[in-house]
Amino acid sequence: MTPATRATSKLQGVSRVKNDKKLHIAVIGSGGAAMAAALKATERGARVTLIERGTVGGTCVNVGCVPSKIMIRAAHIAHLRKESPFDAGISAEAPQVDRAKLLQQQQARVEELRDTKYEKILREHKDITVLNGEARFVDTNSLVVTLAEGGEKPVHFDRAFIGTGARPAEPRITGLADTPYLTSTSALALDTVPKRLIVIGAGFVALELTQAFARLGSKVTVLARSRLLSSEDPAIGEAMDAAFKREGIEVLRETAPSQVDYSDNEFIVETSAGTLRADQLLVATGRTPNTEALNLASIGVETSRGAIQVDEHLQTTAPGIYAAGDCTNQPQFVYVAAAGGSRAAINMTGGEAKLDLSAMPGVMFTDPQVATVGLSEAEAVARGYSVDTRLLDLENVPRALVNFYTQGFIKMVAERSTGRLLGVQIVAAEGGEIIQTAVMALRAGLAVQEIGDDLFPYLTMVEGLKLCAQTFTKDVKQLSCCAG
Numbered sequence: 001m002t003p004a005t006r007a008t009s010k011l012q013g014v015s016r017v018k019n020d021k022k023l024h025i026a027v028i029g030s031g032g033a034a035m036a037a038a039l040k041a042t043e044r045g046a047r048v049t050l051i052e053r054g055t056v057g058g059t060c061v062n063v064g065c066v067p068s069k070i071m072i073r074a075a076h077i078a079h080l081r082k083e084s085p086f087d088a089g090i091s092a093e094a095p096q097v098d099r100a101k102l103l104q105q106q107q108a109r110v111e112e113l114r115d116t117k118y119e120k121i122l123r124e125h126k127d128i129t130v131l132n133g134e135a136r137f138v139d140t141n142s143l144v145v146t147l148a149e150g151g152e153k154p155v156h157f158d159r160a161f162i163g164t165g166a167r168p169a170e171p172r173i174t175g176l177a178d179t180p181y182l183t184s185t186s187a188l189a190l191d192t193v194p195k196r197l198i199v200i201g202a203g204f205v206a207l208e209l210t211q212a213f214a215r216l217g218s219k220v221t222v223l224a225r226s227r228l229l230s231s232e233d234p235a236i237g238e239a240m241d242a243a244f245k246r247e248g249i250e251v252l253r254e255t256a257p258s259q260v261d262y263s264d265n266e267f268i269v270e271t272s273a274g275t276l277r278a279d280q281l282l283v284a285t286g287r288t289p290n291t292e293a294l295n296l297a298s299i300g301v302e303t304s305r306g307a308i309q310v311d312e313h314l315q316t317t318a319p320g321i322y323a324a325g326d327c328t329n330q331p332q333f334v335y336v337a338a339a340g341g342s343r344a345a346i347n348m349t350g351g352e353a354k355l356d357l358s359a360m361p362g363v364m365f366t367d368p369q370v371a372t373v374g375l376s377e378a379e380a381v382a383r384g385y386s387v388d389t390r391l392l393d394l395e396n397v398p399r400a401l402v403n404f405y406t407q408g409f410i411k412m413v414a415e416r417s418t419g420r421l422l423g424v425q426i427v428a429a430e431g432g433e434i435i436q437t438a439v440m441a442l443r444a445g446l447a448v449q450e451i452g453d454d455l456f457p458y459l460t461m462v463e464g465l466k467l468c469a470q471t472f473t474k475d476v477k478q479l480s481c482c483a484g
Contacts, residue, residue, distance in 0.1 A: 022045060022046055022047040022127075023041075023045065023046040023047070023158050023159065023348075023349060024046070024047055024048075024049070024156070024157050024158050024159075025037075025038075025041045025046050025047070025048050025049075025157060025158065025159045025160065025161060025345075025348055025349075026048075026049050026051065026135075026143060026155050026157035026159075026160040026161070027041075027048050027049070027050045027051070027160075027161045027163065028050075028051050028135045028143075028160070028161065028162050028163065028164055028294070029050075029051075029052065029058060029162065029163035029164045029165060029325075029327075030050060030052040030056045030057060030058055030118060030122070030130075030163075031057060031058015031059055031060060031061075031163060031165050031325065031334075031337065032058060032060050032163075032325060032334040032335075032337040032338040032341065033058075033161075033163035033165075033323075033324040033325030033326075033327075033337035033338060033340055033341035033344075034050065034052075034058065034161065034163030034164075034325075034341060035058075035118060035121075035163075035338075035341070036324075036337070036338040036339070036340075036341030036342040036345070037161045037163060037322075037324070037341035037342065037344050037345045037348075038050050038128055038161075038341075038345075039121070039125075039342075039345075040341070040342045040345035040346060041161075041345040041348060041349055042125065042127040042128060044345065044346065044349040044350075044351070045349065046127070046159075046345075046348070046349055047127045047128075047129075048127060048128045048129070049128075049129045049130075049131060049155055049157070050122065050128055050129070050130050050131070051130075051131045051133060051134075051135045051143075051145050051155070052130065052131075052132060053132070053133060053134040053135075053148070055114075056114065056118050056119050056122065056130075057114040057117070057118040057119075058163075058165050059165050059166070059326065059334075060334040061110060061113050061114050061117065061118065062110060062114060063184070063185040063188060063189075064184075064334070065334055066109070066110055066113055067106050067107070067110050067188045067189075068184070068188055068205075068208060068209070068212075068365075069365060070105070070106040070109060070110075071102070071106060071188060071209075071212050072208060072211075072212045072365050072366075074102050074106075074212075074216070075211070075212040075213075075214075075215035075216050076215065076367060078095050078097055078215050078216055078217075079215040079247075079367070081093070081094075081095045082094045082095060085403070085404030085405055086404065097193060097216050097217055099190070099191055099192050099193045099216065100191045100192070103189070103190075103191050106188075107189075131145050131147065131153060131155070132147065132148040132149070133145040133146050133147040133148050133149075133153070134146045134293055135155075135294065136293060136294055136295040137160075137294055137295045137296065137298065137299045137301075138154075138295075139299060140160075140299050140300075140318050140319055140320055140321060141156060141157060141158070141320070142154060142155065142156045142157065143155050143157070143160070158320070159320050159321075159322065159348040159349075160320065160321050160322070161321075161322045161323065161324075161341070161344055161345070161348065162291070162294065162301075162308060162316075162321070162322070162323035162327060163323065163324055163325045163327065163337070163341055164289070164290040164291060164294070164325075164327045165289075165290050165325055165326045165327055165337075166287035166288055166289045166290055166326035166327060166332065167185075167287060167288055167290055168183035168184055168185060168283070168284070168286075168287060168288070169285055169286040169287055169288040170283070170288075171200070171283065171285045173200075173257050173258070173259065173260055174258065174259040174260070175259050175260045175261050176260045176283070178262070179260055179261070179262035179267065179281065180262065181260070181267070181280075181281040181282070181283050182280055182281060182282040182283065183282070183283060183284070184205050184209060184282075184284050187209055187213075187280075187282050188209075190280075193213065193216045193217045193218055194213070194218050194278070194279040194280035195217075195218065195219060195279050196218065196219050196221075196277070196278040196279045196280070197210075197213050197218040197219070197220045197221070197278055197279065197280050197281075197282060198220075198221050198223065198267065198269055198276055198278040198280075198281050198282070199220060199221070199222045199223065199282045199284065200223050200257055200269075200281070200282070200283045200284070200285060201222075201223075201224075201282075201283065201284035201285045201286075202222060202223075202224035202225065202226075202227065202228045202229060202230065203229065203231075203284065203285075203286070204229075204362075204364040204370075205284045206222070206282070206284035206285075207222070207228065207229070207240065207364060207366055208364060208365050208366055209282060209284065210222050210244070210249060210282075211244070211247070211249065211366050211367065213282075214244075214247055214248070214249050215247070219248075220249050220250070221249075221250040221251075221252065221276060221278070222244070222249065222250065222251045222252065223252050223255045223256070223257060223269075223271060223276075224251060224252065224253050224254070224255065225254070225255070225256055226253065226254055227241075227253050227254075228240045228241055228244075228251060228253075229364075229370065232370070232372065232376065232425070233372075233376045233377060233378070233411065233425050235391065235409065235411065235425070235427075236370055236372075236425060236427055239368070239407070239408055239409065239427040240366065240370065240427070242407070243366070243367070243368060243407060246407075252271070252273050254272070255271050255272055255273045256271065256272050257269050257270065257271050258270050258271065258272070260281065265279070266278070266279065267279070267280065267281040269281065287326060287332060288306055289303075289305075289306040289307045289308065289326065289327040289328070290327055291303060291306050291307075291308060291327050292306065296308070299318050299321065300317055300318040301316045301317055301318045301321055301323075302316070302317040304329065306327075307327065307328055307329045308323040308327055308328045308329070309328070309329050310322070310323050310324065310328050310329065310330070310340075312354045312355055312356075313343070313344075313347050313352075313353070313354060313355075314340050314341075314343055314344035314347060314355060315344075315347065320348075322344040322347065322348055323344070324336075324337055324339075324340025324341045324343075324344050324355075325337030325340060325341065328340070330355075330357075331357065331360060331362070333360070333362065336355075336357065336360060339355055340355050343355050358374070358442075358443075359373055359374060359439050359442045359443045360373065361373045361435045361436060361438075361439050363431065363432040363435060365432065367429060368407055368408040368427050368428050368429050368431060369426075369427070369428060369429065369430065369431035369432045370425075370426070370427055370431060371425075371426040371428075371431035371432050371434060371435035372423070372424065372425045372426070372435070373423060373424050373435055373438050373439050373442055374413070374421070374422055374423030374424060374438075374442050375413055375422045375423035376413065376423055376425060377389050377411075377413050377423075379423070380413050380415075380422050380423065385415055385416075385422060386415070386416040386417065387413055387414065387415065387416055387422065388413075388414050388415075388416045388419075388472065389411060389412065389413050389414070390411065390412050390448075390468055390469075390471040390472055391409050391410070391411040391468075392409060392410045392411070392464060392467055392468040392471055392476070393406070393408075393409050394406040394407065394408045394409060394410070394428060394464065396464075396467060396476055396477065397410075397461065397463065397464040397467060398458065398459050398463070398481055398482075399459040399460055399461045399463065399464075400428070400429075400461065400464070402459060403429070405429055407427075407429075408426070408427035408428040408429070408431070409426075409427055409428075410424070410425075410426050410428065410434075410464045410465060410467075410468040411424065411425040411426075411468070412424055412448060412465075412468050412469060412472075413425075414447070414448045414472065418447060419447035419448050419449050419472070420445060420446070420447050420448075421438075421441055421442050421445075421446055421447065421448055421451065422442075423442070424438035424442070424465070426438075426464075428461060428464070429461075430461045433461070433462070434461055434462045434464065434465065437462050437465055438465060441465075448469040448472045449469070449472070449473070451465060451466060451469035452466055452469035452470040452472070452473070452474075453484075454466065455484075458481065458482035463482075
């Protein structure tokens with residue numbers, strides 16, 4: 001029995017008596033955005049019909065955040081057993097990696113979290129009815145569900161929420177569609193570690209999986225159309241280039257694939273840098289919104305390249321229809337999806353909530369991690385700010401020194417006239433843990449002087465924020481440890 005079948009069997013037959021006087025909301029999807037919308041709507045007195053065509057839980061728990069971070073953590077442990085900054089005093093040797101057993105452990109945790117955080121909640125919630133099938137809109141107050149068990153069921157609603165997520169995109173490369181290439185979804189389910197792996201893509205997902213497979217034993221080559229993380233501050237891409245080079249990962253910049261063939265269990269990729277060969281090919285060049293089956297155009301919901309266009313209230317261009325998450329024009333992070341779903345539910349039930357993304361953190365779980373919030377230097381300048389910036393190498397952070405891991409930096413962007421923090425970019429082993437402090441500082445409108453004057457615990461990596469802030473007025477190399 002597949003995970004999708006198990007999920008469907010657990011939720012089939014759910015039928016509860018509803019109070020028909022309650023506001024009725026149709027929620028399409030069951031991932032982060034949809035679940036947040038459903039739960040917040042019922043909390044505010046509505047009843048919900050939730051429609052899911054596949055596996056309950058959406059991308060994050062099933063084929064995204066959860067399995068990828070498990071794989072990344074396993075690869076990190078494998079890397080440390082092979083090599084660490086303390087090898088002079090602690091013996092190290094290359095570990096034996098059994099990917100099949102790691103996959104078994106990974107999927108067990110995925111199924112556990114899917115049940116406790118999604119299926120169990122839906123099974124036991126008195127105000128949510130689940131339909132297993134595919135929805136399509138008839139008008140702005142009704143839809144039809146093609147049921148997985150056969151037949152169709154009409155659903156009439158007062159409001160509707162769309163949280164259908166996205167799937168890996170397939171770039172237009174000659175021959176690619178005729179090969180058994182990997183996507184981020186199938187790569188996470190791979191039960192072997194390929195000896196040679198080519199990765200097409202240079203964004204967050206591509207680079208996380210690149211390093212994970214390399215640390216588990218693959219010889220990996222990355223094809224970047226321009227450079228690594230081209231949408232981020234150039235210093236971030238340069239730092240990741242250096243990190244990958246240290247680990248033997250080959251990065252081919254400004255390299256585009258023109259044709260892909262598959263013969264004798266081998267991928268042959270023609271590129272602007274020559275012919276490349278590998279046992280597996282991973283394509284991670286973006287995601288495509290799951291909206292084509294919803295019949296959105298007929299009810300006036302505007303899309304752009306499949307992405308539903310929503311305003312700050314999560315309202316689409318059709319009255320009473322709301323959306324959030326990866327199927328929209330919002331940033332593709334599960335916490336953005338969940339926040340959007342929750343706020344949409346408030347608005348669908350008579351409230352007034354906005355989704356403010358001005359202090360939205362982003363994290364890439366490589367080693368070192370990449371974490372950002374607010375404006376980069378280039379973005380700030382483009383918006384007309386006169387800026388002052390500082391970049392602090394981690395060799396100036398005491399915690400990084402005692403960890404013997406000084407790869408990376410912390411960069412702050414401030415408004416020159418006021419010193420107000422505009423953005424932070426971090427490349428550090430614990431970047432994802434540090435960034436939320438920067439989020440709170442940005443949200444509070446703090447100036448770098450205030451951050452530099454505040455108390456930070458010693459020895460911690462987050463103290464690097466204080467030190468970076470102090471560099472706007474001081475030479476931190478001349479400060480003693482934990483100097484205020």
